[in-house]
Amino acid sequence: MTIPVQERLHDFAATLLERRGALVEWPASDRAGTAMLPPEVAAAVGTAEDVVSLACDAPGGGLAVNLAGDFLEWSGRLLGGLPQIGAFRVRDLYLKRKELHEGIERTFTWLNAKVKLREARETTIEYHTWWFHAAINSEDRWESCFSLSLNAASGVAVEIPDPLDLWELQANPHPSAESPASYSWAVAAARRRVLRLAGAFCDRMDGRLQRDRKRLRDYYQALVRESEKKKARGHAPPDPEKIEATKRAVGLELRRKLAELDERYAMEAVLRPVVLVRTKTPVLAVDVSVFRKQAHKMHTVYWNPLVKQFDPFRCSVCGESTFAVAFSNEEVEPLCQGCNSIRRPSS
Amino acid sequence: MTAHIVEAAAISSPSHPGEEAPLRTAAGIPISFRALPPPEGSSTGDVGPLRLHLEYWQLRLLRDFDQLLCLEGLTGVEHLPHQIETVRKVLRRFRGRVLLADEVGLGKTIEACLLLREYLLRRLAQRVLILVPTALVSQWREELATKFHLDFSTPPRTGVADGPDYWRNNDRVLTSMAFAKSRKRVEAVTEVPWDLVIVDEAHHCKNRATQNWRLVNALKRRHLFLLSATPVQNNLLELYNLLTLLEPGHLKTESDFKRQYVRRGNPRDPRNRERLRSLLGEVMVRNTRSLVQMDLPARYAQTILAQPQGEEAALYGLLDDYLRRRRAPLAEVGGVHPVNANGHEEETAADDEDDAVFSPPEKTALEPLGRRQLSSLLLAAGSHAGALAQSLENVAGNDPAARPLIDRARRIDRTAKDEHFLQLLRQGRGEKMLVFATFRRTLEHLQQLLRKEGVAFATYSGTESEREKDAAVAAFREQLPVMLCSETGGEGRNLQFANTLVNFDLPWNPMRIEQRVGRIHRIGQTRDVFIFNLCTAGSLEARILALLDEKIRMFELVVGEVGSILGNLQGGEEFESLVLDLWLRSHDDRDLEQSFDSLGQSLLSAQEEYLRTKRLDEALFGEEFQ
Numbered sequence: 018m019t020i021p022v023q024e025r026l027h028d029f030a031a032t033l034l035e036r037r038g039a040l041v042e043w044p045a046s047d048r049a050g051t052a053m054l055p056p057e058v059a060a061a062v063g064t065a066e067d068v069v070s071l072a073c074d075a076p077g078g079g080l081a082v083n084l085a086g087d088f089l090e091w092s093g094r095l096l097g098g099l100p101q102i103g104a105f106r107v108r109d110l111y112l113k114r115k116e117l118h119e120g121i122e123r124t125f126t127w128l129n130a131k132v133k134l135r136e137a138r139e140t141t142i143e144y145h146t147w148w149f150h151a152a153i154n155s156e157d158r159w160e161s162c163f164s165l166s167l168n169a170a171s172g173v174a175v176e177i178p179d180p181l182d183l184w185e186l187q188a189n190p191h192p193s194a195e196s197p198a199s200y201s202w203a204v205a206a207a208r209r210r211v212l213r214l215a216g217a218f219c220d221r222m223d224g225r226l227q228r229d230r231k232r233l234r235d236y237y238q239a240l241v242r243e244s245e246k247k248k249a250r251g252h253a254p255p256d257p258e259k260i261e262a263t264k265r266a267v268g269l270e271l272r273r274k275l276a277e278l279d280e281r282y283a284m285e286a287v288l289r290p291v292v293l294v295r296t297k298t299p300v301l302a303v304d305v306s307v308f309r310k311q312a313h314k315m316h317t318v319y320w321n322p323l324v325k326q327f328d329p330f331r332c333s334v335c336g337e338s339t340f341a342v343a344f345s346n347e348e349v350e351p352l353c354q355g356c357n358s359i360r361r362p363s364s
Numbered sequence: 365m366t367a368h369i370v371e372a373a374a375i376s377s378p379s380h381p382g383e384e385a386p387l388r389t390a391a392g393i394p395i396s397f398r399a400l401p402p403p404e405g406s407s408t409g410d411v412g413p414l415r416l417h418l419e420y421w422q423l424r425l426l427r428d429f430d431q432l433l434c435l436e437g438l439t440g441v442e443h444l445p446h447q448i449e450t451v452r453k454v455l456r457r458f459r460g461r462v463l464l465a466d467e468v469g470l471g472k473t474i475e476a477c478l479l480l481r482e483y484l485l486r487r488l489a490q491r492v493l494i495l496v497p498t499a500l501v502s503q504w505r506e507e508l509a510t511k512f513h514l515d516f517s518t519p520p521r522t523g524v525a526d527g528p529d530y531w532r533n534n535d536r537v538l539t540s541m542a543f544a545k546s547r548k549r550v551e552a553v554t555e556v557p558w559d560l561v562i563v564d565e566a567h568h569c570k571n572r573a574t575q576n577w578r579l580v581n582a583l584k585r586r587h588l589f590l591l592s593a594t595p596v597q598n599n600l601l602e603l604y605n606l607l608t609l610l611e612p613g614h615l616k617t618e619s620d621f622k623r624q625y626v627r628r629g630n631p632r633d634p635r636n637r638e639r640l641r642s643l644l645g646e647v648m649v650r651n652t653r654s655l656v657q658m659d660l661p662a663r664y665a666q667t668i669l670a671q672p673q674g675e676e677a678a679l680y681g682l683l684d685d686y687l688r689r690r691r692a693p694l695a696e697v698g699g700v701h702p703v704n705a706n707g708h709e710e711e712t713a714a715d716d717e718d719d720a721v722f723s724p725p726e727k728t729a730l731e732p733l734g735r736r737q738l739s740s741l742l743l744a745a746g747s748h749a750g751a752l753a754q755s756l757e758n759v760a761g762n763d764p765a766a767r768p769l770i771d772r773a774r775r776i777d778r779t780a781k782d783e784h785f786l787q788l789l790r791q792g793r794g795e796k797m798l799v800f801a802t803f804r805r806t807l808e809h810l811q812q813l814l815r816k817e818g819v820a821f822a823t824y825s826g827t828e829s830e831r832e833k834d835a836a837v838a839a840f841r842e843q844l845p846v847m848l849c850s851e852t853g854g855e856g857r858n859l860q861f862a863n864t865l866v867n868f869d870l871p872w873n874p875m876r877i878e879q880r881v882g883r884i885h886r887i888g889q890t891r892d893v894f895i896f897n898l899c900t901a902g903s904l905e906a907r908i909l910a911l912l913d914e915k916i917r918m919f920e921l922v923v924g925e926v927g928s929i930l931g932n933l934q935g936g937e938e939f940e941s942l943v944l945d946l947w948l949r950s951h952d953d954r955d956l957e958q959s960f961d962s963l964g965q966s967l968l969s970a971q972e973e974y975l976r977t978k979r980l981d982e983a984l985f986g987e988e989f990q
Contacts, residue, residue, distance in 0.1 A: 102407040283396075
């Protein structure tokens with residue numbers, strides 16, 4: 018195990034145990050330390066002792082803090098008692114109304130509708146930053162962790178800085194008790210992200226599968242060809258019935274092996290939301306009246322002070338973010354260029 | 365999104381969480397998505413716990429193949445560089461389908477277990493089936509548990525294992541090939557999917573017409589490790605059959621293979637040797653002693669037969685009579701598994717064959733003794749009178765007929781073995797001596813004996829704490845001439861500074877004897893090793909030793925060869941179970957002697973088969989196959 022990993026494990030284990038009420042005596046420079054555990058923590062880590070030794074390399078009878086063994090298992094159990102949702106607010110961001118309308122005109126392209134911008138107003142909305150652990154199980158395994166942030170009012174994915182690193186961050190004294198409506202949007206965006214991140218993995222699996230399929234087909238087809246061949250000079254030709262039976266058996270076996278192969282390579286992607294941070298942020302909102310043919314609908318454009326730019330629109334079909342916005346005919350819902358071009362022939 | 369992933373259906377409205385979209389890769393691999401529910405519970409305004417959650421998942425990701433996870437947290441496993449290299453190779457190049465064909469004694473089992481652990485830790489495998497010869501089931505189970513901290517379920521010998529539920533509900537199953545291939549349960553075993561299947565002594569699957577080959581071929585498995593030091597026994601086609609289990613078509617069809625690689629008239633002699641070796645290199649790893657430069661010094665064994673006198677001789681005679689009176693018919697005791705010296709239940713012998721029935725015992729008011737009790741008492745008798753007294757008290761304490769035996773055993777202070785042991789100590793040439801005893805009572809007796817004689821010693825057994833064990837080994841290394849060890853004592857410790865080993869008693873399982881010897885006869889040992897086996901004349905242990913030492917020269921074999929020989933034994937029973945059966949079936953000493961002679965012949969045949977195969981494999985793969 019490398020030194021940086023050991024340091025990370027040390028910090029993580031010590032902090033986690035202290036969070037759960039343990040008294041930890043383990044200086045970073047020491048190879049091993051000790052911890053006095055409350056009963057529920059002792060039970061979670063699977064020890065009957067209330068004072069245990071800790072070390073990154075396997076200690077004699079103590080708790081081993083390493084990537085193997087059961088460390089990740091028991092720390093997972095201990096983490097179960099800690100909240101996974103953060104509620105924060107960002108204060109005192111300087112909001113500048115000047116030239117907002119010009120900014121909108123410069124940033125957005127209205128592809129098929131007329132828009133009328135209303136007066137800018139100050140408001141607060143939440144940005145939801147979701148951290149996901151994603152894994153794809155196939156013949157091999159792919160894993161990643163990533164975060165994505167959404168404007169919880171519009172559902173659009175935005176690129177904001179890691180909220181946990183914001184110096185303006187404060188605890189939100191009145192956190193919302195409602196379950197976050199952004200979850201379904203986040204999952205849809207996470208799926209797109211996974212497919213992008215795992216592209217090379219999918220290509221590799223494709224290549225392997227094709228090679229394996231070819232090997233199996235060549236093998237079983239050769240078996241069939243062999244069954245049709247004369248054994249040796251002077252021998253009677255092979256019995257057609259036997260050949261048919263062999264072909265059937267080989268065909269069945271090939272199908273079974275190919276099915277097994279497909280089963281082995283089938284990909285199951287699992288998205289696990291790990292942490293949600295709700296950041297209540299003061300923003301400038303500009304209501305936009307959108308006129309599409311005979312229909313009309315009000316949408317809102319948000320000026321995001323965290324990145325000092327406007328949040329894009331969220332395509333109502335594919336969920337992608339877009340600054341070049343088209344609108345559907347009756348519902349006047351935003352569409353990205355791609356979805357708009359697919360819809361156009363039928364509209 | 366990568367250009368190589370296509371949506372099969374037209375773009376639809378935003379999906380609901382957890383809904384599966386019909387996605388496929390370019391080669392048509394379906395991708396299903398599953399989203400787990402969002403976190404619940406109260407929220408926090410403190411970034412600390414949130415950072416802990418994020419760090420936790422980052423740590424879980426720190427698992428690339430360059431950093432093997434399987435090595436961390438292991439106790440008692442001395443892994444060698446070639447084993448680590450093999451693990452890396454299998455992970456990177458072989459994609460979990462490999463024939464591990466290291467020469468005997470180089471640690472194929474360790475490699476397979478390291479790989480297994482790596483696959484489990486990386487979550488590349490969850491459901492694992494291990495198929496081994498019956499004789500090796502208990503050894504595998506013990507190694508998995510003690511060295512790799514992996515618990516495996518061994519199927520019960522009841523109807524429960526005949527249905528698919530047992531195999532479906534247990535994610536980690538260790539069983540014998542004979543048990544799994546049985547007609548009544550083969551369907552259940554092959555019906556459920558396995559992520560990883562490990563087949564030890566895989567040369568038993570060399571023939572496509574056998575149930576063994578068919579079983580492995582029919583198993584639904586993602587990864588497959590075949591283990592065999594001797595993959596070719598008679599014919600190159602055997603190798604072809606094994607590799608076809610791993611990768612059908614890798615060596616083309618059988619007739620293609622014969623045409624290209626088998627010399628007509630000599631099925632053992634390959635043509636196109638280099639091409640064949642290159643193809644084999646894609647699915648097979650073979651480390652040889654010369655390749656890994658692992659040659660150990662010689663070892664010499666001496667058996668010391670102690671002739672019991674007076675009270676002691678009378679005790680053994682009375683005990684034999686008593687046990688023969690109280691034994692149950694074989695058919696009755698067959699379901700009770702013998703127990704080893706550590707109290708672990710062992711596998712029973714035959715899988716589906718009926719045990720022979722012999723004449724019933726004399727009627728007594730008490731229940732007949734089962735296999736476990738009988739083997740425990742016989743082992744204790746072979747160890748020491750004190751151990752026997754304790755075992756009799758435990759097993760037959762309520763039997764008035766056993767009372768005189770217990771009293772008599774307790775009265776014996778010094779046995780004939782004790783005298784020989786002390787003599788050995790006196791002749792010890794100043795060498796450090798590692799003394800093994802199975803029973804705790806025997807260890808206590810030896811402690812008293814040494815104290816009386818004024819010999820300083822250390823003790824290493826299961827009752828000491830880790831710190832005490834460390835201190836015992838240090839004291840033995842630095843100053844003490846003797847260390848008393850229990851069965852598992854010293855496992856994984858470096859004790860090569862000693863080169864003399866005394867087996868004060870003997871386990872019936874030759875693999876256990878070899879494990880004891882392996883404590884000092886291992887990498888790092890620079891001097892010749894001397895082994896002294898103490899046993900009482902006429903005891904079962906004496907007969908076992910005669911078999912192992914005189915017939916197959918067990919103590920001169922290379923580490924690991926005993927396992928290969930035992931694996932070739934017909935019937936596929938555990939050796940200690942065979943021994944107990946011989947005793948149970950015999951009526952008197954003459955009977956027993958004849959039975960042991962016959963077992964000796966079987967052992968010899970098994971050894972000849974092993975040696976013949978070994979020669980062939982050496983010729984085929986050469987010294988430097990990689």
